[in-house]
Amino acid sequence: MDVTNIAGFPGLQTIAAREAVLLAPCAMRSIDSRGRKYPESEHPYRGPFQRDRDRVVHSSAYRRLSGKMQVFTGDMGDYHRTRMTHTHEVASIARTIGRALRLNEDLIEALALFHDIGHPPFGHAGESALNECLADCGGFSHNRYALTIAEELEVRYQSFPGLNLTHEALESQASRIDKRPTGPAPLLEAQVVDVADNVTYDAHDTDDSVKLELVTLDELAEIPLIREVIGRVHQRFGVLRGELLRKAVVHELIDCQVTDLLQTAGRVLAQRRFESAEEARNSGYRIAASAKLAEQKAELERFLYQRVYRHPRLVEVRRRAQQRLQAMFQGYCRRPALLPPEYRNRAEMIGIRRTAVEYLAGMTDRYCVQQFELHFAGTDDA
Numbered sequence: 498m499d500v501t502n503i504a505g506f507p508g509l510q511t512i513a514a515r516e517a518v519l520l521a522p523c524a525m526r527s528i529d530s531r532g533r534k535y536p537e538s539e540h541p542y543r544g545p546f547q548r549d550r551d552r553v554v555h556s557s558a559y560r561r562l563s564g565k566m567q568v569f570t571g572d573m574g575d576y577h578r579t580r581m582t583h584t585h586e587v588a589s590i591a592r593t594i595g596r597a598l599r600l601n602e603d604l605i606e607a608l609a610l611f612h613d614i615g616h617p618p619f620g621h622a623g624e625s626a627l628n629e630c631l632a633d634c635g636g637f638s639h640n641r642y643a644l645t646i647a648e649e650l651e652v653r654y655q656s657f658p659g660l661n662l663t664h665e666a667l668e669s670q671a672s673r674i675d676k677r678p679t680g681p682a683p684l685l686e687a688q689v690v691d692v693a694d695n696v697t698y699d700a701h702d703t704d705d706s707v708k709l710e711l712v713t714l715d716e717l718a719e720i721p722l723i724r725e726v727i728g729r730v731h732q733r734f735g736v737l738r739g740e741l742l743r744k745a746v747v748h749e750l751i752d753c754q755v756t757d758l759l760q761t762a763g764r765v766l767a768q769r770r771f772e773s774a775e776e777a778r779n780s781g782y783r784i785a786a787s788a789k790l791a792e793q794k795a796e797l798e799r800f801l802y803q804r805v806y807r808h809p810r811l812v813e814v815r816r817r818a819q820q821r822l823q824a825m826f827q828g829y830c831r832r833p834a835l836l837p838p839e840y841r842n843r844a845e846m847i848g849i850r851r852t853a854v855e856y857l858a859g860m861t862d863r864y865c866v867q868q869f870e871l872h873f874a875g876t877d878d879a
């Protein structure tokens with residue numbers, strides 16, 4: 498099909514022509530993709546990374562993100578972030594950064610929507626419980642499990658398993674498993690998603706913790722970053738209070754972090770003028786906030802860790818979730834007949850223990866509680 502003239506409409510460009518105009522030399526170009534494990538013909542008007550994004554969006558693991566908690570559980574209210582809304586905020590912020598730096602937005606969006614797809618129920622508490630279950634045989638990591646989902650578990654096509662994402666999408670996700678800086682850096686697009694993830698959770702965990710009344714804005718103002726942000730909000734809008742102040746603070750908190758990243762990264766990219774994505778990867782350069790902002794963010798994160806993530810209400814939620822997951826793990830190992838048929842088959846290939854963990858990791862919070870109540874509450878496993 499000639500994409501430059503679909504249905505007589507002459508305005509469409511090929512992906513390559515569009516990217517040639519829009520992208521910086523250091524961006525990953527669709528035309529340079531190393532393709533997919535199972536070769537497929539090109540789509541007439543969607544580039545390879547657009548197709549990756551669509552495959553993620555249409556996967557069942559992605560849809561289940563709406564039933565998985567980020568930091569706060571569903572019984573704490575309906576207004577705070579879920580794993581799904583977190584994912585969307587990351588995609589939105591990452592695309593803003595990527596567009597300003599003239600990187601490949603399609604790849605950025607695909608990576609952002611993909612990045613947390615392997616998260617188990619009950620957030621990091623769920624992850625550490627499942628990791629303990631497999632402590633003697635490789636452990637469990639949500640970042641690695643995202644690859645298992647994409648390469649093995651999702652069922653979409655008749656002729657091959659998984660989503661058959663591009664090499665670049667899989668490799669970028671793999672770089673999240675072990676972030677120690679060895680070998681070539683991840684693509685700049687993957688680095689943008691990583692920093693956007695950090696911008697996003699610092700801002701929305703601040704927002705949610707005030708909204709849920711775990712801390713007050715006055716308490717948060719002990720931290721220089723938040724104090725400065727509140728000062729700028731008051732300068733711009735006059736004295737705000739309550740909900741309006743909280744919302745303005747979160748807006749400014751995102752804005753100041755993104756601006757800092759763009760100034761810091763923009764300066765380096767302008768100086769070093771990488772000629773290709775490959776050259777940028779091999780240069781050792783990593784996109785990062787300025788030293789001043791990095792220190793201020795570390796202070797905010799320490800505050801959130803001590804005052805929010807370790808808040809008694811959350812500690813109790815985590816303790817119950819971990820007990821439940823460990824009991825369910827024991828239960829499924831003892832009674833594999835409780836697993837759906839496809840997981841019983843998988844157990845024959847990879848063993849019952851990892852299969853039980855994978856099955857648990859796929860559950861939403863609510864389904865996990867339901868299954869616990871149905872099969873394990875009041876049994877020896879519980």
Ligand code: MG
Nearest residue numbers: 583612613694
């Ligand atoms: Mg994330």
